[in-house]
Amino acid sequence: MALTVNGAPVPVPTDPRVSLLDLLRERLDLTGTKKGCNQGACGACTVLLDGERVLSCLTLAVQADGRSVTTIEGLVEGAMHPLQQAFIEHDGFQCGYCTPGQICSAVAMVEEWRRGSPSNVTQDLADSAIELTHDELRERMSGNLCRCGAHNGIVDAIVATYVTEGAR
Amino acid sequence: MRGAATFAAEFAPENMAYAAVVFATIARGRVTALDIAAATGAPGVVLVLTHENAPRLKPMPLFMTAGKAGGGDDLPILQDAEVHYNGQPIALVLAETLEQAEHAASLIEATYEIDEAVTTLEAGKARGTRTGIAFGQPAHVEIGKPEDELATAAHRFEATYTTPRHNHNAIEPHAVTLYWQDGELYMHDAVQAVNHVAWSVGSVFGLGEDKVHVTSPYVGGGFGSKVLWSHQILAAVAAREAGRPVRLSLSREGVYRTVGGRAQTEQRVALGADAQGRLQALQHTGTVIMSAHNALPEPFILSAQSSYATKSMLLDIQVATLDMLANTFMRAPGEAVGSFGLESAMDELAERLGIDPIELRIRNEPEKDPMKGLPFSSRQVVWCWRTAAERFGWDKRQAPGLRREGEWLVGLGCAMAGYPYQRMPGGAAGITLTADGRAQVSVAAHEMGMGTSTVHTQVAADRLALPMDAIEFRYGDNALPGVVLAGGSQQTASVGSAIIVATRELVKELLQLAGNASPLAGLSADEVGTTHGGLASLADPQRYESYASILSRAGRFELSVVGQAPMPGEGMHWSMHSHGAIFVEARVNAVTGEVRVPRLTGAYDCGRILNPKTATSQLRGGIIMGLGAALMEETQVDPRNGRIMNASLSEYHLPVHLDVPDIEVIFSDIPDPVSPMGARGIGEIGITGVSAAVANAVYNATGKRVRDLPITLDKLL
Ligand code: FES
Ligand code: FES
Numbered sequence: 001m002a003l004t005v006n007g008a009p010v011p012v013p014t015d016p017r018v019s020l021l022d023l024l025r026e027r028l029d030l031t032g033t034k035k036g037c038n039q040g041a042c043g044a045c046t047v048l049l050d051g052e053r054v055l056s057c058l059t060l061a062v063q064a065d066g067r068s069v070t071t072i073e074g075l076v077e078g079a080m081h082p083l084q085q086a087f088i089e090h091d092g093f094q095c096g097y098c099t100p101g102q103i104c105s106a107v108a109m110v111e112e113w114r115r116g117s118p119s120n121v122t123q124d125l126a127d128s129a130i131e132l133t134h135d136e137l138r139e140r141m142s143g144n145l146c147r148c149g150a151h152n153g154i155v156d157a158i159v160a161t162y163v164t165e166g167a168r
Numbered sequence: 169m170r171g172a173a174t175f176a177a178e179f180a181p182e183n184m185a186y187a188a189v190v191f192a193t194i195a196r197g198r199v200t201a202l203d204i205a206a207a208t209g210a211p212g213v214v215l216v217l218t219h220e221n222a223p224r225l226k227p228m229p230l231f232m233t234a235g236k237a238g239g240g241d242d243l244p245i246l247q248d249a250e251v252h253y254n255g256q257p258i259a260l261v262l263a264e265t266l267e268q269a270e271h272a273a274s275l276i277e278a279t280y281e282i283d284e285a286v287t288t289l290e291a292g293k294a295r296g297t298r299t300g301i302a303f304g305q306p307a308h309v310e311i312g313k314p315e316d317e318l319a320t321a322a323h324r325f326e327a328t329y330t331t332p333r334h335n336h337n338a339i340e341p342h343a344v345t346l347y348w349q350d351g352e353l354y355m356h357d358a359v360q361a362v363n364h365v366a367w368s369v370g371s372v373f374g375l376g377e378d379k380v381h382v383t384s385p386y387v388g389g390g391f392g393s394k395v396l397w398s399h400q401i402l403a404a405v406a407a408r409e410a411g412r413p414v415r416l417s418l419s420r421e422g423v424y425r426t427v428g429g430r431a432q433t434e435q436r437v438a439l440g441a442d443a444q445g446r447l448q449a450l451q452h453t454g455t456v457i458m459s460a461h462n463a464l465p466e467p468f469i470l471s472a473q474s475s476y477a478t479k480s481m482l483l484d485i486q487v488a489t490l491d492m493l494a495n496t497f498m499r500a501p502g503e504a505v506g507s508f509g510l511e512s513a514m515d516e517l518a519e520r521l522g523i524d525p526i527e528l529r530i531r532n533e534p535e536k537d538p539m540k541g542l543p544f545s546s547r548q549v550v551w552c553w554r555t556a557a558e559r560f561g562w563d564k565r566q567a568p569g570l571r572r573e574g575e576w577l578v579g580l581g582c583a584m585a586g587y588p589y590q591r592m593p594g595g596a597a598g599i600t601l602t603a604d605g606r607a608q609v610s611v612a613a614h615e616m617g618m619g620t621s622t623v624h625t626q627v628a629a630d631r632l633a634l635p636m637d638a639i640e641f642r643y644g645d646n647a648l649p650g651v652v653l654a655g656g657s658q659q660t661a662s663v664g665s666a667i668i669v670a671t672r673e674l675v676k677e678l679l680q681l682a683g684n685a686s687p688l689a690g691l692s693a694d695e696v697g698t699t700h701g702g703l704a705s706l707a708d709p710q711r712y713e714s715y716a717s718i719l720s721r722a723g724r725f726e727l728s729v730v731g732q733a734p735m736p737g738e739g740m741h742w743s744m745h746s747h748g749a750i751f752v753e754a755r756v757n758a759v760t761g762e763v764r765v766p767r768l769t770g771a772y773d774c775g776r777i778l779n780p781k782t783a784t785s786q787l788r789g790g791i792i793m794g795l796g797a798a799l800m801e802e803t804q805v806d807p808r809n810g811r812i813m814n815a816s817l818s819e820y821h822l823p824v825h826l827d828v829p830d831i832e833v834i835f836s837d838i839p840d841p842v843s844p845m846g847a848r849g850i851g852e853i854g855i856t857g858v859s860a861a862v863a864n865a866v867y868n869a870t871g872k873r874v875r876d877l878p879i880t881l882d883k884l885l
Contacts, residue, residue: 015265015267017267017271018267022266022267025178026265026266029180031174031175031178032172034175034339034340034388035177035341035417036339036340036341036420036817037341037420037816037817037818038419038420039420039816039817039818040818041420041816041817041818042339042817044339073172091781091782091784091785093617094389094616094617094618094619094785094786094789095338095339095340095386095387095388095389095616095617096173096386096388096617097175097338097339097340097388097389098339121826135826137825138825138826138828139825139826141825142824142825142826142827143824144824144825145339145817145822145824146339147336147337147338147339147389147391147793147822148339148389148617148785148789149785149788149789149790149791149792149793149823149828150785150788150789151788151792151823151825151828152788152828152830152831153785154825155825
């Protein structure tokens with residue numbers, strides 16, 4: 001039994017209670033993924049599982065068997081990810097603890113939006129080209145809490161990276 | 169950003185064991201039996217600690233009872249069977265893995281003898297209150313004849329405002345990784361007071377503070393909560409008993425159970441005004457809840473002390489003592505909730521007088537500090553009002569309940585923001601200049617996201633006339649110079665003034681080293697300035713020598729100095745505050761009562777702004793916390809057993825992305841003539857005034873006045 005973490009094969013731990021989050025943090029020393037609640041409420045632990053955003057605290061490591069995990073460390077390949085750069089430019093973080101989760105979440109959120117997945121605030125569910133409006137973007141990021149209040153900067157960074165450049 | 173910063177729970181010493189804590193489930197009484205057999209025998213368990221086998225320890229020194237006391241409470245930790253609050257740690261399990269520790273902790277069974285407990289404000293009041301002691305003084309102020317003035321004033325307004333308990337909810341839970349070596353303790357801790365923690369932990373274990381090494385390089389938010397609480401002591405005991413490194417990372421529930429939050433308040437505001445709206449009486453009195461084991465009666469009267477000119481004043485805080493976890497400092501202690509009462513009441517008075525609420529406040533602008541009688545060092549309150557009002561479009565405001573857009577009732581509201589300037593004694597900074605023209609600046613200060621390292625790198629670069637990338641700022645370690653608390657919005661002033669002094673020391677030493685062969689020969693420290701990575705004569709800038717050249721001619725590889733900040737005397741001669749005016753648009757759904765805030769604009773006078781980008785972020789962060797307090801935040805306690813019911817981030821609601829509009833922040837950027845660097849605090853003022861501005865906007869939208877936070881939809885239906 002094995003999964004792939006940032007491209008490298010990793011054996012599934014023998015203790016079935018181990019969450020994907022604790023596997024990353026406590027056993028693989030990939031501490032970029034944060035634990036804010038361990039209850040699925042804060043989004044700090046967001047990682048990409050086969051490209052989809054998941055809360056790694058609510059995912060057992062065994063569930064990731066045979067699948068591919070990308071963490072914040074894996075998003076950096078040589079140079080910084082453009083979104084990471086934008087977070088710095090737009091002051092999208094203060095303490096930085098929610099930041100890896102915000103970034104992983106945003107990367108997958110943009111993919112969801114690009115393929116036309118609606119959100120809770122989408123008016124027309126049949127619309128094939130949903131606009132990433134003020135509310136659409138914020139709703140889709142609302143699972144990632146930030147207590148320092150860096151929300152404006154986070155949204156600005158996402159907009160600058162994906163929206164104004166007409167990335168769609 | 170790359171996920172490379174190492175937080176307290178991410179240091180991984182060899183052979184580390186994991187701790188999990190068991191919390192009491194009663195409010196008052198004692199443990200009569202603790203069945204630990206199953207836990208002790210569970211796989212991987214290294215140690216189970218209870219009051220029956222824990223070593224004898226002194227209680228934590230309670231915050232403010234000594235210079236470096238940093239304990240949130242001073243209750244015994246695993247020293248006896250008594251339970252003082254629901255959530256108190258009663259056992260700790262240490263195991264090889266986190267999963268094993270958490271599982272074994274769940275196997276511990278406690279039996280209690282339950283005493284009657286006081287768990288509500290009402291019950292606490294019924295038992296009798298006492299006058300709070302805030303910062304060493306009884307929280308009672310009486311100026312003039314407040315009762316007579318109120319009775320005879322042309323206009324009178326009086327109301328009661330209530331605010332619930334709040335929790336800080338930093339996204340990083342409290343955590344420590346620590347180990348003992350040769351009788352000394354090494355802690356990687358998530359704290360905003362490294363020296364206080366070192367000294368206080370030392371005193372619990374009977375060790376000198378030099379035997380306790382605390383580093384806290386990155387802190388995932390603190391807001392007043394990241395000081396010394398029981399978990400660090402528990403972890404240190406476990407590590408010593410087991411003889412191996414320990415990590416204790418509190419669960420989110422564990423943070424709610426053992427780390428105190430802001431206390432509930434019940435405030436009465438009574439205002440008496442003459443026909444023109446000038447205050448004759450300002451009374452702000454009320455009751456706060458507190459435990460018997462802590463030092464902070466939530467000082468909600470602070471705003472009233474300096475906001476308005478008034479002929480008479482009555483301020484008083486009564487304390488109702490509850491069987492509860494110690495409450496503590498939370499962002500803008502006092503003002504955050506006190507400004508809700510006072511600034512709501514000013515809005516209500518303005519309406520009764522038929523005066524614009526801004527105008528009423530400007531009419532009551534004080535010439536000098538209304539309580540202390542001291543002159544203000546700088547006070548641009550009127551500028552704040554005018555600037556923010558114009559940017560926000562205050563002139564569009566209509567009478568209550570008139571503006572409706574579809575289902576939504578729209579209203580505008582405003583409130584004054586304020587927070588006192590502080591600088592605590594003990595600031596010090598070390599500077600080490602090296603022959604390659606670089607400098608290392610070291611202070612036992614903290615970075616919790618406030619931009620400390622950026623701002624001070626900038627200050628040091630400026631003072632030393634070196635490029636920013638030639639400065640290395642070291643912080644978050646009690647081995648470094650200074651006793652600096654990240655709290656009270658005072659860290660920047662404290663560190664900044666120390667850097668200024670250290671730079672002066674450095675200049676003196678450099679001149680000595682320079683000697684007679686230098687173009688600077690014969691000049692005194694007052695006659696030179698720093699420029700282009702060196703020193704130059706102020707009168708004749710041609711007489712210049714670089715640091716590198718001075719050091720290398722003297723054959724020195726480096727030069728180190730430590731500067732001690734002067735005692736903070738500025739606050740004795742001046743009344744010093746940051747000020748602001750905050751404006752809010754509220755939309756209230758006429759069908760559901762839901763409140764949305766699509767616009768927030770604030771103008772702030774915080775002295776000189778050292779870094780506009782990080783300062784704006786600080787202000788926004790505070791404002792968003794204020795928005796949370798206004799609309800959703802409340803720590804709910806079960807009155808039957810004193811247990812926090814919503815001890816999770818899914819049930820304690822924080823503002824999320826969709827709740828947060830773009831927030832406009834404007835600074836006066838007028839330097840304070842008295843404070844070091846001309847700057848005053850920016851960390852706390854943001855939260856102040858916001859909940860009143862929201863309540864005032866909701867009133868303007870609906871005609872309904874909510875005097876009880878948070879303003880949830882049930883209160884508007
Ligand atoms: S740690 Fe997973 S959602 Fe909070
Ligand atoms: S930056 Fe601190 S929680 Fe988001």
